[in-house]
Amino acid sequence: xxxxxxxxxxxxxxxxxxxxxxxxxxxxxxxxxxxxxxxxxxxxxxxxxxxxxxxxxxxxxxxxxxxxxxxxxxxxxxxxxxxxxxxxxxxxxxxxxxxxxxxxxxxxxxxxxxxxxxxxxxxxxxxxxxxxxxxxxxxxxxxxxxxxxxxxxxxxxxxxxxxxxxxxxxxxxxxxxxxxxxxxxxxxxxxxxxxxxxxxxxxxxxx
Numbered sequence: 504x505x506x507x508x509x510x511x512x513x514x515x516x517x518x519x520x521x522x523x524x525x526x527x528x529x530x531x532x533x534x535x536x537x538x539x540x541x542x543x544x545x546x547x548x549x550x551x552x553x554x555x556x557x558x559x560x561x562x563x564x565x566x567x568x569x570x571x572x573x574x575x576x577x578x579x580x581x582x583x584x585x586x587x588x589x590x591x592x593x594x595x596x597x598x599x600x601x602x603x604x605x606x607x608x609x610x611x612x613x614x615x616x617x618x619x620x621x622x623x624x625x626x627x628x629x630x631x632x633x634x635x636x637x638x639x640x641x642x643x644x645x646x647x648x649x650x651x652x653x654x655x656x657x658x659x660x661x662x663x664x665x666x667x668x669x670x671x672x673x674x675x676x677x678x679x680x681x682x683x684x685x686x687x688x689x690x691x692x693x694x695x696x697x698x699x700x701x702x703x704x705x706x707x708x709x710x
Contacts, residue, residue, distance in 0.1 A: 504673055506703045507531055507658065508696065509564065510541030510682040514551055516691045521557060523697070525704035528678070531562040531585060535572045540689060541682065545575060552580050562606065565589075568597075577601055585631065591622045604628040606658065610635045611643045617651070624655050631680065634661030648675040665699040669706040679703070 509531030511517050520526060532552065533542045543551060552561055560582040565572070567588040585606040586594055598605050607627040609619050612635055620630045634643050642662035651657060659672060660680035672679060685695045 504669060504676070504703060504706060505529070505678045506700065507562065507678055507680040508682070508685065508699075509533075509562070509660070509680055510539070511691070512541050512543045512547075512551070513691075514554075516693075516696075517551060517554065519693055520696060520700075521554070521559060523700055525700045526557070526559055527700060527703070529560045529562050529583070529680075530556075531564050531680070531682075534563045534565050534576060535568055536564065536566045536587075548576075549579065556580065560604075563603075573597065573601065583628070587633075591626060594623060595626045598626060606631050608633050608660075611647060611661075614647055617647050620651070620655065629656045629658050629678065631658040631660060632676075633680075645672075645675055651675070665695040666702070669702060673706075 506527035507529035508520055508527050511520070511530055511532055517530070520530060532548060533539045534548065536542055561580055562583040562585050563576055563581040564585045565587070581603060583604045583606050584597060585608055586597070587608045594605060594607060605627045606629040607623040608631040609616060611617055611632050617632065623630060632648055657676045658678040658680050659676035663679060663681050663684060665681060665684045669679070681699060685691055685699060687695070
């Protein structure tokens with residue numbers, strides 16, 4: 504199981520994660536969703552991600568992005584675009600034009616929400632199953648994901664705690680995506696980040 508830490512908005516946290524002995528495979532940045540307290544405005548974003556990211560994939564988290572924002576970020580060091588509320592047609596167009604890997608984010612409440620992955624599985628590199636909360640870490644019934652095929656790469660988000668037992672997720676996802684649970688008083692907490700990353704590493708070694 505791999506890890507994604509999302510909602511990074513300052514250089515000290517970013518440097519801590521990049522230089523951790525067990526870094527995550529993905530780091531996410533909130534690019535255009537201003538309702539999120541983790542949103543990073545463009546000038547700061549450019550400075551923030553202009554760094555040596557080693558083997559980590561940088562992810563631009565985008566909610567129904569406009570052509571304007573896509574043009575503004577096209578030359579930044581992003582490996583993936585994580586797209587919320589984007590049609591299959593627009594997703595394909597973005598992937599082809601900007602030559603980025605795609606994480607399609609689906610917000611889940613019921614089985615029909617889960618089954619929407621079928622419209623994206625031929626376009627997207629990863630399917631993210633998230634709660635309806637967007638900037639709030641809500642949860643959904645993970646049992647809805649139990650019958651998904653193995654040929655899609657799955658990412659799971661939505662009220663996952665930094666100290667959760669990881670074996671309960673291993674049968675339903677390939678990647679764990681955490682953000683809010685790594686925070687204390689609204690800021691990323693190095694202790695929680697360290698605990699989570701060591702836990703992921705330990706689980707991978709045991710698996």
